[in-house]
Amino acid sequence: MSNKVLNAYYGSNKTPLRLGDIEIPCYVLEDGTRVLSRSGIQKAIGYTGQSGEMLTRLVTEKQGFSPTVVAGVSDPIRFNRVDAGGSQPITNGTEATIFIDICNTLIDLKRAGVLTPRQEIYAVKADIIVRASAKVGIIALIDEATGYQVFRGRTELQDYYSKFFKEEAGKWIKRFPDEFFKLMFEMKGWTWNYASTKKPGIVGKYINDIIYARIAPGILQELRRINPPNEKGQRKTKHHVWFTDSIGHPKLQEHFAAVLALMKASGNNWGGFLRLLNRSLPKFGYIQTELDLPEKED
Numbered sequence: 509m510s511n512k513v514l515n516a517y518y519g520s521n522k523t524p525l526r527l528g529d530i531e532i533p534c535y536v537l538e539d540g541t542r543v544l545s546r547s548g549i550q551k552a553i554g555y556t557g558q559s560g561e562m563l564t565r566l567v568t569e570k571q572g573f574s575p576t577v578v579a580g581v582s583d584p585i586r587f588n589r590v591d592a593g594g595s596q597p598i599t600n601g602t603e604a605t606i607f608i609d610i611c612n613t614l615i616d617l618k619r620a621g622v623l624t625p626r627q628e629i630y631a632v633k634a635d636i637i638v639r640a641s642a643k644v645g646i647i648a649l650i651d652e653a654t655g656y657q658v659f660r661g662r663t664e665l666q667d668y669y670s671k672f673f674k675e676e677a678g679k680w681i682k683r684f685p686d687e688f689f690k691l692m693f694e695m696k697g698w699t700w701n702y703a704s705t706k707k708p709g710i711v712g713k714y715i716n717d718i719i720y721a722r723i724a725p726g727i728l729q730e731l732r733r734i735n736p737p738n739e740k741g742q743r744k745t746k747h748h749v750w751f752t753d754s755i756g757h758p759k760l761q762e763h764f765a766a767v768l769a770l771m772k773a774s775g776n777n778w779g780g781f782l783r784l785l786n787r788s789l790p791k792f793g794y795i796q797t798e799l800d801l802p803e804k805e806d
Contacts, residue, residue: 513598514538514587519654524548526653527640530633534650535587535601542650543585543601552637553614553630560600567610570627572617580606604650611638639766639788671755672727673734683748683757684715685764691771695778720747721791723763763789 519535525544532548546563555562567573567581584600611634617623618631686702692714693700720728731747738744751757766789774781 512586514541514585515590516543516587516599517590519589519650523653525650527552527637530637530640532607534604534653535589535599536650536654537585537587541585542604543587544604544607544650546584546600546602549602549607549610552633553611554633555630563602563610566627566630570617570622572620572622573613574609577606577609577613581610608638610634636788640790672724672752672759673730673750673756674752681749683760685768687768688764688771691768695771695774695776695781717791718767718785719760719763722785722789723759 514537516535516537519533523534524531525534530552532552533545534548535543535545537543547560550560550562564581567578580603584602586598587601589597589599614623614627614631614634615638618628623631689707689711690700690702692698692711698708716728720731731750735743735745735747735750748757748760751760767785770784770788771781774784
């Protein structure tokens with residue numbers, strides 16, 4: 509365990525990171541490190557006991573966790589929670605993106621059938637967390653929850669977006685699966701034709717809301733900035749051609765997999781799908797309840 513104790517001037521138990529119905533105390537330390545409380549992580553994945561070492565035992569005793577995860581959990585970040593009342597007791601934390609790695613590994617281990625019944629519950633919770641938060645977006649989520657976004661440098665936000673977007677638009681490649689549109693058409697009562705690319709104008713609104721507004725914080729707003737409409741209201745390219753191959757497109761495909769699962773689980777009911785979508789993959793920044801406002805397709 510590291511002996512150095514840093515101060516957390518941003519965040520508290522009263523301003524948690526919210527991922528669906530799950531809440532985790534989060535903090536930004538004086539050196540800019542974003543951390544989640546160790547006890548908060550354990551509770552988030554469904555642990556109901558009192559031991560503060562459950563997470564350490566889990567990642568060190570169960571094969572499959574990466575050396576980075578094992579090291580990050582075995583050597584927790586120790587920090588003071590500082591607020592208007594002064595210093596609080598020292599808290600053990602874990603760097604934010606390691607938490608997502610833990611969740612992804614739990615999901616993989618459940619699929620491999622190597623978890624105990626108790627540990628499978630952790631994997632179910634982990635799946636909910638991963639669906640509600642992309643790894644690249646957790647930094648922005650914590651900044652929003654703690655209020656740190658007011659103080660962070662402009663370059664930090666640009667570094668965050670650079671992971672998702674190219675400096676110039678790339679070549680168009682089919683990225684949206686036909687199944688996505690087919691299921692949408694069936695739920696809306698429209699006639700679907702694989703041979704036709706023509707879609708109702710409202711589909712653009714649905715794409716913005718279902719995909720771009722939920723894939724990671726600020727993505728839709730940044731896409732509208734770098735890919736603006738012309739005087740006729742038309743965009744030069746599709747939004748997704750700006751995504752990077754390393755982060756943007758993999759996250760897009762990961763998001764589509766989750767959306768398609770919700771579509772299939774909705775019983776061919778559009779309203780039911782929207783309820784599942786808002787509960788499992790909420791929009792970043794505010795709660796969306798209706799999608800039926802017309803907008804030109806992006």
